[in-house]
Amino acid sequence: MGDFVLNVNGAHVSVSASSEETLLSVLRNRLNLTGTKYGCGEGQCGACTVLLDGRATRSCLVSMASANKAKIVTIEGLEQDGKLSAVQQAFLDEGAFQCGYCTSGMILGVTSLLHERHNPTEEQIVEAMEGHICRCGTYPRIVEAVKRASRLLAQGASR
Amino acid sequence: MNHRDKPTTEFAQSISLARPGTSGLDRRDFLKILGGGLLICFTHTSSWAQESGRAFGGHELPKELGAWLHIAADGQVKVFTGKVEVGQNIRTSLAQLVAEELRVPFDAITMVMGDTDLTPWDMGTFGSRTTPTMGLQLRTMAAAARQMLLEVAAGRWHVAPASLTAADGKVTDPQNARSLAYGELSRGEKLVKTVSSEESLTAATEWKIAGTAVPKAEGRDFVTGKHKYPSDISLPEMMFGAVLRPDGFNATLASLDTGSAEKLPGVKVVRDGDFIGLVAPDAFIAQHALAAIQARWDVPAQPSNQGLFAYLKDTPESGRDDGPQHVSGSVAQAMPDADLKLEEQYTVAYIAHAPLEPRAAVAEWTDGKLTVWTGTQRPFGVRDELMQAFHLPSAQVRVIQPDMGSGYGGKHTGEAAIEAARLAKAAGKPVKVVWTRSEEFNWAYLRPAGLIEIKAGARRDGTLVAWEHHNYNSGPAAIGTPYNVANQLIQYHAAKSPLRQGSYRGLASTANHFARESHMDGMAYVVGMDPLEFRMKNLTDSRLQAVFQAAAAEFAWGRLKSTPERGFGIAGGVDKGGYVATCAEVEIDPASKRLRIHRVVQAWECGAIVNPDGLRNQLTGAIVQGIGGALFERILFANGRILNPHFAQYRVPRFSDTPQIEIVLVDRKDLPSAGAGETGLVGLAPAVGNAIFAASGLRFHNMPLAPQSSVPAEPDSTFRS
Numbered sequence: 001m002g003d004f005v006l007n008v009n010g011a012h013v014s015v016s017a018s019s020e021e022t023l024l025s026v027l028r029n030r031l032n033l034t035g036t037k038y039g040c041g042e043g044q045c046g047a048c049t050v051l052l053d054g055r056a057t058r059s060c061l062v063s064m065a066s067a068n069k070a071k072i073v074t075i076e077g078l079e080q081d082g083k084l085s086a087v088q089q090a091f092l093d094e095g096a097f098q099c100g101y102c103t104s105g106m107i108l109g110v111t112s113l114l115h116e117r118h119n120p121t122e123e124q125i126v127e128a129m130e131g132h133i134c135r136c137g138t139y140p141r142i143v144e145a146v147k148r149a150s151r152l153l154a155q156g157a158s159r
Numbered sequence: 160m161n162h163r164d165k166p167t168t169e170f171a172q173s174i175s176l177a178r179p180g181t182s183g184l185d186r187r188d189f190l191k192i193l194g195g196g197l198l199i200c201f202t203h204t205s206s207w208a209q210e211s212g213r214a215f216g217g218h219e220l221p222k223e224l225g226a227w228l229h230i231a232a233d234g235q236v237k238v239f240t241g242k243v244e245v246g247q248n249i250r251t252s253l254a255q256l257v258a259e260e261l262r263v264p265f266d267a268i269t270m271v272m273g274d275t276d277l278t279p280w281d282m283g284t285f286g287s288r289t290t291p292t293m294g295l296q297l298r299t300m301a302a303a304a305r306q307m308l309l310e311v312a313a314g315r316w317h318v319a320p321a322s323l324t325a326a327d328g329k330v331t332d333p334q335n336a337r338s339l340a341y342g343e344l345s346r347g348e349k350l351v352k353t354v355s356s357e358e359s360l361t362a363a364t365e366w367k368i369a370g371t372a373v374p375k376a377e378g379r380d381f382v383t384g385k386h387k388y389p390s391d392i393s394l395p396e397m398m399f400g401a402v403l404r405p406d407g408f409n410a411t412l413a414s415l416d417t418g419s420a421e422k423l424p425g426v427k428v429v430r431d432g433d434f435i436g437l438v439a440p441d442a443f444i445a446q447h448a449l450a451a452i453q454a455r456w457d458v459p460a461q462p463s464n465q466g467l468f469a470y471l472k473d474t475p476e477s478g479r480d481d482g483p484q485h486v487s488g489s490v491a492q493a494m495p496d497a498d499l500k501l502e503e504q505y506t507v508a509y510i511a512h513a514p515l516e517p518r519a520a521v522a523e524w525t526d527g528k529l530t531v532w533t534g535t536q537r538p539f540g541v542r543d544e545l546m547q548a549f550h551l552p553s554a555q556v557r558v559i560q561p562d563m564g565s566g567y568g569g570k571h572t573g574e575a576a577i578e579a580a581r582l583a584k585a586a587g588k589p590v591k592v593v594w595t596r597s598e599e600f601n602w603a604y605l606r607p608a609g610l611i612e613i614k615a616g617a618r619r620d621g622t623l624v625a626w627e628h629h630n631y632n633s634g635p636a637a638i639g640t641p642y643n644v645a646n647q648l649i650q651y652h653a654a655k656s657p658l659r660q661g662s663y664r665g666l667a668s669t670a671n672h673f674a675r676e677s678h679m680d681g682m683a684y685v686v687g688m689d690p691l692e693f694r695m696k697n698l699t700d701s702r703l704q705a706v707f708q709a710a711a712a713e714f715a716w717g718r719l720k721s722t723p724e725r726g727f728g729i730a731g732g733v734d735k736g737g738y739v740a741t742c743a744e745v746e747i748d749p750a751s752k753r754l755r756i757h758r759v760v761q762a763w764e765c766g767a768i769v770n771p772d773g774l775r776n777q778l779t780g781a782i783v784q785g786i787g788g789a790l791f792e793r794i795l796f797a798n799g800r801i802l803n804p805h806f807a808q809y810r811v812p813r814f815s816d817t818p819q820i821e822i823v824l825v826d827r828k829d830l831p832s833a834g835a836g837e838t839g840l841v842g843l844a845p846a847v848g849n850a851i852f853a854a855s856g857l858r859f860h861n862m863p864l865a866p867q868s869s870v871p872a873e874p875d876s877t878f879r880s
Contacts, residue, residue, distance in 0.1 A: 021443045029442045034391035035384015040596040044806035075384035088382040099246025100381035101515045101564030126814040137783025139817040
């Protein structure tokens with residue numbers, strides 16, 4: 001066990017964990033940031049996606065040793081002053097979820113995508129999101145949510 | 160088929176197919192409990208009242224209004240139901256139905272669901288029963304509550320109840336221009352009324368809240384990460400549990416050394432017969448300790464995918480052959496006289512539900528009372544399992560089901576709940592157990608594999624005259640044909656499954672529709688008719704005709720001609736009150752033999768639509784989920800081991816597999832609402848298989864139709880997806 005100071009959602013948080021422990025495990029079990037989900041533990045489903053220095057990253061594959069230095073954003077960190085981010089708002093407006101278990105990871109994946117490409121084509125959306133599983137099969141609405149978020153951002157909505 | 164028996168059979172199947180001993184009840188017990196078709200009784204208002212007080216399994220659905228509805232002094236309405244929300248959006252649509260009958264705004268309603276201490280007993284959330292049964296139940300209670308509030312107001316004002324109106328959470332006396340809010344009338348007190356007579360319900364044509372696209376209740380919590388799923392529950396001093404799994408099914412423990420695990424800080428190993436588990440102060444140490452346990456298992460030789468279907472046909476489950484589901488006329492006499500005949504074997508593979516949230520539970524013992532938060536479609540069923548496992552009366556066990564990361568029929572049982580409770584008892588502290596993805600693939604149950612044999616005969620003019628359908632192991636749901644055939648023999652044959660199997664979204668409806676609708680397509684070809692025309696010729700069910708016509712019109716069926724690169728197929732059916740027709744367009748690369756579903760049009764009718772937006776979401780999801788089983792999902796196994804228990808090996812539908820999907824809703828406000836969570840899945844696979852045939856002239860009889868790899872000695876597809 002070691003002591004770490006993580007930069008999570010804009011705050012510095014002290015936590016004791018093993019350096020081999022995954023960021024996912026620390027977020028969920030030690031920091032009670034349970035919006036980040038466990039789906040497979042193998043980087044195959046995208047449920048555990050967080051932003052590491054702005055890039056979508058599978059937190060189940062990141063050890064504490066490497067998470068230590070990065071700026072981490074989880075689903076809990078997207079809302080600002082009670083206002084949803086453009087991507088969150090777009091998912092809500094499109095009803096782009098059923099059980100919602102994949103939604104956190106999807107939203108962070110899309111946030112990262114729209115940071116890199118402001119107006120992705122459908123093909124680019126599919127390619128970027130291929131690593132995310134929605135077992136309820138809500139993919140068509142998620143694609144629509146990406147397009148809506150892209151429009152919201154073009155109109156000046158906050159990330 | 161006796162229609163009164165149908166839901167009972169489905170229900171019994173959904174439970175009894177789980178491994179004996181896990182549900183604690185066998186099929187006979189359930190039939191005994193259910194007696195004379197209680198489920199169907201709830202679909203008819205007229206018989207509801209007389210049936211509602213009847214006991215089943217010692218359980219009575221309360222007739223007291225207060226058990227179902229509470230109106231607080233501030234006007235907030237709490238509604239109590241044992242049904243659960245698993246992503247099918249029933250929390251929203253039930254609240255709409257209550258808001259409609261009670262005459263309150265949608266936002267005034269809070270649904271309390273799936274908590275065995277707070278909600279009336281319920282069998283579980285499956286079989287598309289929530290909308291037709293619980294919807295009707297809650298509408299009835301809400302209508303009774305509204306009437307009661309009118310009477311209370313009339314009493315306070317000394318006027319006749321009939322002179323008053325109820326709307327927007329208030330009772331109004333229009334003649335004297337005064338009103339009282341519901342909260343002022345109820346004063347937060349329990350609503351004491353026995354609802355024993357039929358209440359007059361609002362017709363769907365008059366609906367203002369029901370029937371509209373109300374967004375998902377508490378939707379904001381799902382985009383902010385605030386919603387707590389079962390695996391997110393945390394309690395003070397909670398420990399983390401892990402369970403040692405054998406190396407294979409039916410294994411026996413040969414040797415065990417837990418010494419290194421027990422040396423880890425705070426770890427306690429718990430052994431109770433065959434159960435070997437541990438608790439640790441955190442999840443990380445729990446998994447390390449589990450890996451440190453040295454165990455050797457003897458795993459007996461067991462069947463594999465190779466030869467599975469012959470095994471299922473040759474290995475009946477003794478005492479389970481109930482005889483034919485349906486016989487009419489004489490197939491034996493009619494078949495030889497038919498002008499044109501077709502006989503085929505179809506198979507479906509074992510597939511996994513793979514809900515993204517695996518099984519999870521948090522258990523806490525307080526003064527001898529056990530409370531478990533867990534993801535399950537049957538909170539009361541899991542309570543029964545816990546009562547049995549720990550010899551507790553029902554009052555000493557509480558099961559709470561937070562809206563979960565879905566189930567698709569895969570979470571009827573309480574494995575994680577029992578494990579967490581056992582470990583919590585030994586630890587003297589609350590314990591959380593979350594299954595790994597691999598545990599979920601290996602130790603949950605699967606959708607049954609099955610072999611279906613169909614023999615059909617028709618006259619030269621396309622009239623079907625004989626139909627014989629045998630289903631080995633996959634199940635009896637929707638086994639009966641909706642087409643008019645004078646001579647029928649239809650039979651389900653229960654088999655001994657080498658793998659643990661159980662309920663799955665739609666049950667065997669997918670398998671039986673795949674076989675029947677593929678065979679109908681084959682018969683159309685033999686007869687020389689257009690597949691849609693052939694179906695319509697043999698169909699008089701106007702609801703099924705209507706969805707076929709609606710789907711065909713939207714798809715432009717008559718104007719599309721298949722080529723080797725592009726095939727168009729159609730299929731449809733009816734089950735659980737839902738009518739579906741599906742058209743699929745499949746793209747094929749003749750060189751690489753790769754195929755992809757390009758476009759799907761699905762028409763749907765389930766009576767009066769409660770929430771068209773939720774319905775579209777369910778139907779789209781059903782199509783996407785159906786793509787997995789249709790094209791590539793398959794559990795591979797040998798000698799008691801699952802060979803592909805990871806998402807890297809077990810392919811599920813992803814963004815790139817998703818076709819253009821168009822949903823056509825047929826809203827029949829004149830008909831009672833049926834459930835829509837399941838039957839939307841059944842048209843996809845046969846429509847795709849028929850599209851492949853239309854393009855290539857090749858008929859594939861085995862689901863999955865375009866798998867990643869072949870199974871030695873079993874029929875294979877030419878195509879890959």
